[in-house]
Structure formats: structure tokens, C-alpha cells
Amino acid sequence: MTTKTPGLTHIDAAQRPAMVDIGDKQVTSRTATARARVRFPPDVAAHLRDEALRVAKGSVIDTAIIAGTLAVKRTHELIPFCHPLPIHGIAFAIDWSDAVTLSIECRVRTEHRTGVEMEALTGASVAALTVYDMCKALSHEIVLMDTRLLAKRGGRRDVGPEAAA
Amino acid sequence: MTTKTPGLTHIDAAQRPAMVDIGDKQVTSRTATARARVRFPPDVAAHLRDEALRVAKGSVIDTAIIAGTLAVKRTHELIPFCHPLPIHGIAFAIDWSDAVTLSIECRVRTEHRTGVEMEALTGASVAALTVYDMCKALSHEIVLMDTRLLAKRGGRRDVGPEAAA
Amino acid sequence: MTTKTPGLTHIDAAQRPAMVDIGDKQVTSRTATARARVRFPPDVAAHLRDEALRVAKGSVIDTAIIAGTLAVKRTHELIPFCHPLPIHGIAFAIDWSDAVTLSIECRVRTEHRTGVEMEALTGASVAALTVYDMCKALSHEIVLMDTRLLAKRGGRRDVGPEAAA
């Protein structure tokens, strides 16, 4: 049992969890974009989209962006084997993708020896959790739908379409 | 525009985001259970479920539980308007719910003036992100499926079936 | 030199810094309100108060409130001898007090064995620093004016007028 588990880079030869050593990787400019989606019950979504709530929604979205931004910066504290790294930019795009679904995209940019997909995923997730928290008095049926990587650039191989990168 | 937005408890009369004051609420024993699901591409799931990886998977799950447990305790640092509160217990149950989907349940218990649904949702989310991180070298097609509240007890009204509470 | 320094409760008999033991104090309902003020150069203030910037200012204020709220909750991590304590409510009121000065009031409520004046002062200070950060591209002449306690209630003696409490 002294061989490394194929593919599981965070499991060492002793079958224990471990950080990957990135000391020999190249410093490159890297980006990653992830998306989370928050689905509301139809009446709650209608309520949130109502004219009268537009200003309030501004504050909901501001809060989500700020929480997500702070979470991106703390990814290495939350995900045990993520490396601390410089963050050059974080951008959120939050909007309705259909009548009941709020789409939250988080794009992160760095220049380092490892990618920032976990940072983008963590930022999108915490922003989505924050929207949930701000709206949970309206319903307990809110669901954080599929959270996934849309694109990454700058690592060994590109992921996702150029439009999303 | 000095009236409180109906239902959005975190928006104050000036339309600014705000913490809810819980000083006049009752201290009660409360629990909340949330579930996140991680869906793998079939070949990746098969690889992870393979006999040879069972011990390694132990470490993946241990890491997810620990990251999720720490995240529960830091929920009030991540979600801006969550209250800091005592945590009496945190329990994770992680297992395959079908051939390609890992189910992560997080149950949190407290005795306080407000519930712990955000804590349970945050714990499940960060555990799921950690599984993603541990397995991402295998695929970038992993998706955090629906994350939702399964049950809560001890607040103004119960949510979800007794079996999940 | 083995006597306690009169009045300096955080210096022990050995002249070393120390946390005050609050184990024998009463649990009471307590509030504290602090105020910071941010003074802008006249042209910068005029720019910020301009009609066209009103929505943007909303985001500046949202960001300050969120940063201040999070800082209140982390006061015991920032100020070495502050006690960790439950926070029942945090409320910010931010508005222009004159043509060039933005006033930031932070009111904190708890039920514990010690007061929350440092929490209120820390919340107001970090909210003011955040306003500075959001506006610093406009000028390096922004000044955080007087930051002070306006009122506290629930401790051995009340401080400040009832209107501010």
C-alpha cells in the first residue's frame, strides 16, 4: 500500500490526505470562472422581481458580492489542501437566468503556480448561500442548484468555452 | 421609502442590509439538517467506488467532514448577517445515494435564540467543495447538485419530515 | 512592584497585560453605540453627494455596513483582551452630518457579563475604513475624524444620553 492512488493527487503514498507540492510548477497568469444558481419557489421569485423590491434587491446582491469576494480570499482557510495565493481580481455577475433562477458567476484571476478554480467555486457558493440567508424568511424551499466550473485558463489545459473564460 | 421590505428581514427601513435583532427571541434547543450532493461523471464515480480506492476514499471523506465541521463554526464569519452562536453538535453522514452521486448530510444542534439552518447549509456546502477539490484532478465535470435544507426543529415552525430532523 | 496598577484593569500584578476575568459578573442586557466620522475634501464630498452617484453611494454604504458588521463579530480577534461574546443585534446608521462629513453610527446589543463598547467602536472604525477604501481613488485627503462612544447601557453605570443609547 505504498503506491500513490491514481488520480487522487491529494492522497499520498501512505494513503493519507496531503497538499500537492506546487514548488516546481510554472508561474502563469490564470483565471477561473464558476457559476452557482439559486432557484426560488415561483411566488418568492415573483416577489423578489417585483418593482417595489428593486432597491432592496440591490442590497441583497451587494451583500452576496461582498460575502463571495471575502470567501474567495479565504478559500485556503476553508478547503484544507488549497494553497494560499495572490488574488489579482474577482468579478461577480449576478442576474436572473429565468423567471425563478438567480445565476451567480464568479471569475477569479491570479498569477501563480496553481489555478483558482476552487476560489471561483467557493466565491460562487458563498455568494449563493448569502442570497439564501437574505431571502430565507420568505421560504425554506430555496435550493442552491448546480454549482460548477464554467471555464479556466492558464493551467496545463484549458477548460470551457472562450466566452465563459 | 421608510417602510420595511415585506419578508426581507435583512433589509432595514432605509433599504440597507442589516442583521436581525434576536435579543427578544426565546432560547430554545434547535437543530437543522442540510444536504449537498456531488455528482461525478460515471467513469470517475466508478474509479472512486473501486475496491482499491476504498481506503483513500476514507481520507477524502475525513477531509470533507473536517472542512465542513470547521465551516459550520465559521458560518457567522462567512455569511455577513448570521449571528455568532454556540454549537453543541455537528454530525455528517456521507454516502453514495446512487452510482454517481455522493450525498453529504450535515446536522447541526444548538441552544440559542435563532436557528442553525445557515450553519447546516454552509457545512454541507464546504464539505462538498472539499470533495470537489480532492477529486478535481480526475475531472472538471464534477457538479455540486442541489444543496437544500432537509429539516429544522425548535424555531417558530418545524420544517421537513421527522425522519430527517 | 506586585500591586495592581490603579485603573489599568488589563495590567496584572506582574505588570504584564492580561484579560479581565468576567466570570463573577452578572449577565445583563447591554447595548453600546459608537460613532465614526469620515471627512472628505469639499469637491470629493460634492461629487459623492451628486445625484448621479446616488445609486453608487448605495453600494458604498452597503459595503461599509457589511464590513462593519463582520468586524463587530470579530472584535475579540482584533482587540487582544476582548472577550468572545454573543451578539444579538448590530445596527448601522450612515448619513451626511454636514456637507463634507459622513457620520457612521454603530449600535451593538448583547446579553452577557461584559459590555460591547469595543464591538461598537470596532464596527464604526472598520465601516469608516471601508468608506475610505471605496473613495480613496478620489483623494488621499480623506480623514477619519473623531471616533467615540456615544452611549452604553446595562453595565455598572450608564454612559451618554438616552437618545443615543
Place this chain on the structure above:
Amino acid sequence: MTTKTPGLTHIDAAQRPAMVDIGDKQVTSRTATARARVRFPPDVAAHLRDEALRVAKGSVIDTAIIAGTLAVKRTHELIPFCHPLPIHGIAFAIDWSDAVTLSIECRVRTEHRTGVEMEALTGASVAALTVYDMCKALSHEIVLMDTRLLAKRGGRRDVGPEAAA
């Protein structure tokens, strides 16, 4: 409403708060110096300046320096849109500037794509809050006077006199 707000670099084209992308800025050696001032009521200042308290004051100042140093390193956690960055040096100079006013200067040095003025301002502010905390049993009339940037070097343009840099 799709144009960027002039001057408010932290507000994006959608009027939402956002981190500035520094990926294309130059890495340069940078310093920033900020100053906070703590003003005491005359009798409290006299008490603190008294011979008998000199050793104790040492501990008050040590505590302020340490709290300020730790706060500099956590600036990006406190101020939502500050970038995490390497810190090469932090130096505090704390002394009486007149009979009732303690001056706290904090100088920060880095080599990065963005400046450290928020780090210097945050360090000075938290050091001042710590002095307040250590002395608050003596008076609730202590005021954190003007906190401001004294000088910065290494960015697009210098700020402040050479003597303060």
C-alpha cells in the same frame, strides 16, 4: 446606467461593488505610513504619563503594536475589496505628541501591484482601538482623533512629505 462611476473604482458598470483588477499593474516596492491619534481627558493622560505607570504603559504599547501588526496582516479580511498581498515590514512608532494625545504611526512595506495605504490605516486604527480598550476603565471620554494617511511611495504618484514616508 452601464457606464462606470467616475472615480469610484470599486463600483462596476452595473453599479455593484467590485474589486479592482490589479493583474496588469506593475510590481513595485511600495510603502505607506498612516497615523491615528488617541486623545485622553487631561487627568487620565496625566495618570498614564505618571512615573509609576511607565512600566505598565510599556505593556499597553506592546499590546497596541501587536494588535496593530496582526491587523495589518488581516486587512484584506476586514476591508472587502482589499487584495491579499505580501507584507515585507511593519513598523510602529507610538509616543505622546502633546500632553493629552498619544500618536500612533504605522508604516507598512510591500512589493506588489497595489499600495498598502489601507494596511497602514487599518494597523494604526486597530492599535488605537487597543489603546482605548486597555485604558477604558479610566474614562469613557477617550477619542480616536484624526486617522489619516501621512505618506505613500511606489505607486503612480507619491503622497506626503519625504520625511514621513
Place this chain on the structure above:
Amino acid sequence: MTTKTPGLTHIDAAQRPAMVDIGDKQVTSRTATARARVRFPPDVAAHLRDEALRVAKGSVIDTAIIAGTLAVKRTHELIPFCHPLPIHGIAFAIDWSDAVTLSIECRVRTEHRTGVEMEALTGASVAALTVYDMCKALSHEIVLMDTRLLAKRGGRRDVGPEAAA
């Protein structure tokens, strides 16, 4: 393999690590005292004990106390299955126990459903690490000797002599 591991309270029936649920335990007044010891090479110890360094040593000890105090408050962030809990008091006693050994005692007091021995041990350990850091330019032969629990009170059974409690 569905039985709980005897004695290992942090391993659940599925052999996974888990937090102990303290919801049904009694709230009692509790203290714990731990001690770490830092042993220096003789010449380094002599240097540190020298008259000329006494004031400097004051700052070394102040720094250790502050770092240890902050670490006590963050124990639940560092040790995965520790519960967040109120801290009523933290007291450090640091002195030479013999010519080359600095003894660091940390006593923690709470009123909660679980004890504070990990808080005391963490406080003593981080204070000792801080002394190491402050003195490491003098030698790399400094050793953190035995770190242990001296006494605890208020739980199911007392540990250690009354004099140490």
C-alpha cells in the same frame, strides 16, 4: 464495524471523525491550567536573563501572552472538533523554572457544557511558539519541552492538584 470505538469519543459509529454532542451536558463553571516549557541552550538563556535584556524580555513576554490569549480564543478554529465557547478569563504566568527553562502556564476559565483543557493547552503552546520566534535568531536549538495539562476543575472528575487549578 458499526460499533463506536471504545474511548475514542471523536470517532463515530462509521469510523469517521466527529464532534461530540454536548447538548445534554450540564453548564458548569470550569477551569483548566496547562503548562509548556521552553528550554534554551545555556548561553542563550544566560543572554536572555542578563540585566541588560530585562526590558526587552518584558516585550518578549508581553508578545507571548498576547499571542497565547488570542490563540485560546481561536482554539475551536484550530482544533477541528473543539466547540466554540465563551471565555470568561485567561491568565498567563511566565517565569524561569530553572537556569535554562522558561515555564509558561496558561489558565482558562469558562462556564459551559464542556471543559477548556484544549484551550489552555493551545494557549500555552502558541505562547511557547511565540517565545521561540522572538528568540530564534539566537539559536535553532531551542526546544519546546513537555506541554501538558496541570489541572482541571468543573467536569465529571477533577484532574491535578488543587494548587495548580
Place this chain on the structure above:
Amino acid sequence: MTTKTPGLTHIDAAQRPAMVDIGDKQVTSRTATARARVRFPPDVAAHLRDEALRVAKGSVIDTAIIAGTLAVKRTHELIPFCHPLPIHGIAFAIDWSDAVTLSIECRVRTEHRTGVEMEALTGASVAALTVYDMCKALSHEIVLMDTRLLAKRGGRRDVGPEAAA
């Protein structure tokens, strides 16, 4: 008393604690390895080494590795004058060194202007504290034995044998 204390690099000319300025040091590849040891009472050690506990021990060790890894990344938050720095790799080796003693080695790798010995010592210490926490229900006689630096490379001078580096 305006001269710098010989050897105590963290004490400035005013006898106050201070961070060392590393701005003029070379960026080099650096490693440090530290070791902590946890000594159990013989019956507890036998219990832990028992066949039936082997899987459980896996979780104890996983938990220690994860806590230690997270602590390495937070060293600059725990030790006041440590610099925040990139971490390229963290590796733990945990095994019995004799019948009653668990040895915990932590090796840290960076490329920066200062070394990572405090990171390695902090990682080993927190991993050891975590083992203590996981096993403390079995005994209060567990002792964290000598924690020390085994080797470092990449600074002004090497420390320790090549085999440990």
C-alpha cells in the same frame, strides 16, 4: 537605551516588539522540517495500537494532518511577527517512534524572503494538539514531548542533517 538588543531581532531600538523587515532579503527556495512527539501512558498507547483501532487511528491521523496543514497556512495570524508568505507544499509524516510515542513531522516548502521554520513548528504543534484532543477521553496524562526544528534549507545557513531536510 536606543541601541538594538543584540540578537533579539524582534525588539526594536525603542525596546518595543517589531516585525523584521525582509524587503531587502533574497527570494530563495526554502524548506523547514519540525517534529513534535506525543507520549501516551502505556495502556493508552497499547489501546491505540491495537488491531481493532487501526481504522479509527486512520481518522485520528487524518484529522491531525488536516489541522496541522491549516495551521501552517495560518502561522502569520498566530505568531505576531511572522510574515504572511506563499506555501508551496506541506507534508506530514506521522508514525510511532517507540511503543508509547507518536512522532509527527511537518515539512514546509516556500519560495520567499524568509524561512518557514515557524510554519513547520506551528504545523507540528497543532497536529500534536489535535491528536491530544482526539485521545483525551482516554487519559489526561498525554504529554506533548519535545517539539523542535529538525532541519532547514535555503536561508543564510543550513540547519540539521540532509536526511531530515
